[in-house]
Amino acid sequence: MKKRTLFSRQEMLEMNIQTLKERTVSVKEIAEIAFRQQSKWTDDVSMVECIDSVEKILSIRDVFHLVQLGAEIDRMTDEKMFKGPIQDVLSQDLGMFGIDELFGLELAGMYGTIGKTNFGDIDVNKPLVVDRLNEEGKHPGGMCHTFMDDVVGALAAAASTRVAQITNEKEAQKDPNIKTIALDL
Numbered sequence: 001m002k003k004r005t006l007f008s009r010q011e012m013l014e015m016n017i018q019t020l021k022e023r024t025v026s027v028k029e030i031a032e033i034a035f036r037q038q039s040k041w042t043d044d045v046s047m048v049e050c051i052d053s054v055e056k057i058l059s060i061r062d063v064f065h066l067v068q069l070g071a072e073i074d075r076m077t078d079e080k081m082f083k084g085p086i087q088d089v090l091s092q093d094l095g096m097f098g099i100d101e102l103f104g105l106e107l108a109g110m111y112g113t114i115g116k117t118n119f120g121d122i123d124v125n126k127p128l129v130v131d132r133l134n135e136e137g138k139h140p141g142g143m144c145h146t147f148m149d150d151v152v153g154a155l156a157a158a159a160s161t162r163v164a165q166i167t168n169e170k171e172a173q174k175d176p177n178i179k180t181i182a183l184d185l
Helices: 009-022 027-038 047-058 061-078 085-091 099-125 128-136 148-172
Strands: none
Touching: 009 027, 009 047, 009 061, 027 047, 027 099, 027 128, 027 148, 047 061, 047 148, 061 085, 061 099, 061 148, 099 148, 128 148
């Protein structure tokens, strides 16, 4: 019997939330970063909007693949399943490795250049849960978060950017000359 490889958006959302929980991360923690980042620019941003954006992003197929693969690489690193020097590179989160940042850039890049810029800010400043994941991964015997800290930062960056896009669309629609269309950002 052929194993399933395609899932609905709802299934992908649920599996991603479960995978994040297994890697000690909640949707709310990701949304808090998005809220913090976006509230610098928008006074009326809400946590509800940020949570909604994180959940929407977690239901996207490309995001599903990145979250699942990144979490699996970290899990396999925890279990010392890699051979040769790559095991040490992954377990020590070698700064010059960079493949984990590619996951983050790809995910955040789904929301354009601003998504990538927001990811860069989060990757450098490591707010909230990103800092926790980064620090936990550096302690012997701790969980590996080489990929997860970047994936989580990228999810927050994408959510922050999505909130900004929605805010801008709402502002544009205040103009009576603008024809509105339904958007599924």
